[in-house]
Amino acid sequence: MVSLTFYGGANEIGGNKILLEDKDARIYLDFGQSFDFGEDYFYEYLQPRAAHGLEVYFEFDLLPKVPRLYSKKMLDRTDLKYEKPDIDAVFISHSHSDHVNHLEFLDESIPVYMGHGTHKILEAYHKLYSSLVDIGEHTSLNLFKSGDKLKIKHLVIEPIHVEHSIPGAYGFIVHTSKGPLIYTGDLRLHGPQSNMTHEFIEKAAKSKPYAMLTEGTRMGSEQEHNYTEEEVEDKIHGIVKESKGIVFVYFSMSNIDRFMSVYRAAIKNKKKLVVDTKFAFILDSLKEKIPVLPDVMADKNIQIYFRLSKSGEFEEKDYKVYERKYMPKMVTYKDISKNQKELVMHMGFNKLMELVYLQPKNADYIYSSSEHFLEGEENEAERTVLENWMKHFGVKFHKAHCSGHASKQDLAHLVKAINPKILIPIHTQRAEDFKGFHVNVKIAEKEKKMEI
Ligand SMILES: [Zn+2]
Numbered sequence: 238m239v240s241l242t243f244y245g246g247a248n249e250i251g252g253n254k255i256l257l258e259d260k261d262a263r264i265y266l267d268f269g270q271s272f273d274f275g276e277d278y279f280y281e282y283l284q285p286r287a288a289h290g291l292e293v294y295f296e297f298d299l300l301p302k303v304p305r306l307y308s309k310k311m312l313d314r315t316d317l318k319y320e321k322p323d324i325d326a327v328f329i330s331h332s333h334s335d336h337v338n339h340l341e342f343l344d345e346s347i348p349v350y351m352g353h354g355t356h357k358i359l360e361a362y363h364k365l366y367s368s369l370v371d372i373g374e375h376t377s378l379n380l381f382k383s384g385d386k387l388k389i390k391h392l393v394i395e396p397i398h399v400e401h402s403i404p405g406a407y408g409f410i411v412h413t414s415k416g417p418l419i420y421t422g423d424l425r426l427h428g429p430q431s432n433m434t435h436e437f438i439e440k441a442a443k444s445k446p447y448a449m450l451t452e453g454t455r456m457g458s459e460q461e462h463n464y465t466e467e468e469v470e471d472k473i474h475g476i477v478k479e480s481k482g483i484v485f486v487y488f489s490m491s492n493i494d495r496f497m498s499v500y501r502a503a504i505k506n507k508k509k510l511v512v513d514t515k516f517a518f519i520l521d522s523l524k525e526k527i528p529v530l531p532d533v534m535a536d537k538n539i540q541i542y543f544r545l546s547k548s549g550e551f552e553e554k555d556y557k558v559y560e561r562k563y564m565p566k567m568v569t570y571k572d573i574s575k576n577q578k579e580l581v582m583h584m585g586f587n588k589l590m591e592l593v594y595l596q597p598k599n600a601d602y603i604y605s606s607s608e609h610f611l612e613g614e615e616n617e618a619e620r621t622v623l624e625n626w627m628k629h630f631g632v633k634f635h636k637a638h639c640s641g642h643a644s645k646q647d648l649a650h651l652v653k654a655i656n657p658k659i660l661i662p663i664h665t666q667r668a669e670d671f672k673g674f675h676v677n678v679k680i681a682e683k684e685k686k687m688e689i
């Protein structure tokens with residue numbers, strides 16, 4: 238008998254945390270944090286302290302009180318007694334927080350499996366944002382690559398690379414006692430590496446699976462045009478071409494496809510791309526795994542921005558150790574304000590203060606990340622602040638983005654091509670809609686065990 242219990246990822250976009258049990262084998266597929274985790278009780282600086290372990294989370298029922306799962310340290314101040322864990326492995330599909338963020342609560346002795354790229358990304362982010370990105374200590378951390386076959390008791394798990402909005406993403410074929418079970422992780426078919434997702438679909442179909450857990454993030458977004466990364470690059474290119482000043486672009490630092498689109502758009506227009514020291518560090522860290530990335534130190538098209546330090550000087554002592562390496566390529570607000578027309582610059586919301594020093598003229602700002610921020614009611618205050626900054630400096634606002642998730646049409650293709658006997662939509666609020674694609678859809682419910 239195979240069973241699945243959904244501790245996250247059921248009737249919600251993200252937060253995947255799925256227990257798979259088959260005979261005496263027990264594994265988790267992802268161990269993420271829901272996007273709305275704690276939002277009813279925590280606000281800005283009203284946050285639980287890491288040192289308090291799970292006490293606060295149990296108080297508000299934010300985490301399930303599952304025995305033999307969490308570490309002794311995390312359970313210290315709670316009424317859940319520590320016992321030796323009974324989980325054989327946790328498999329991580331990719332490094333987005335909604336798939337990895339609760340790893341730090343796990344008992345250290347539970348073996349964790351993730352791709353080489355995922356580990357590299359988490360390591361780099363941990364160095365920059367140690368309290369935000371922390372996977373905790375694990376005595377058995379195992380790194381896999383596409384095509385590996387990993388044995389956990391009688392189960393064999395085969396990770397296969399897929400394309401998503403972050404490098405190093407995987408889907409899994411789990412060979413259970415009842416037959417192969419497919420887990421898609423997060424994926425898309427409209428990016429530059431979509432051949433990887435096609436390979437995953439092909440291998441998954443060939444395994445003749447009896448069940449499939451599929452992501453369904455965009456199941457509800459019917460009419461929208463399914464923008465490809467290529468179209469996004471063209472749009473950014475067009476804006477940079479028309480611009481009469483500096484072009485600021487915001488996108489997630491881990492979205493390497495987007496970085497490449499912006500980088501190429503800058504070069505095509507004979508402009509230089511300015512990134513800050515954090516971004517330089519991320520690019521530098523990932524270069525080894527992603528050879529297509531430019532070498533930030535050697536590439537003449539890239540300049541590295543150093544913010545104004547406390548002392549007002551731009552000296553080594555003013556910056557963190559990791560930043561100092563980039564000082565030979567340093568540009569400051571003085572250089573940028575003089576050469577605005579020749580530059581494209583990465584600019585996040587939290588860095589807008591730099592505009593006071595840069596004093597942009599005829600500038601453009603391209604918002605190149607999830608539309609959620611531009612539409613969601615909960616972001617209204619932040620959005621107004623962004624609008625005020627744009628107005629104050631006379632900056633023209635643009636949008637250019639494509640999703641990291643498969644469109645509804647591509648999900649239909651995926652289901653048809655893989656053709657599992659049982660289809661279980663996860664990572665979606667529109668699971669019922671999959672009934673239009675498949676005759677045997679099972680609906681996942683939070684914290685409920687499903688036998689398949
Ligand atoms: Zn996700």
Ligand SMILES: [Zn+2]
Pocket residue numbers: 331333401423641
């Ligand atoms: Zn993701």
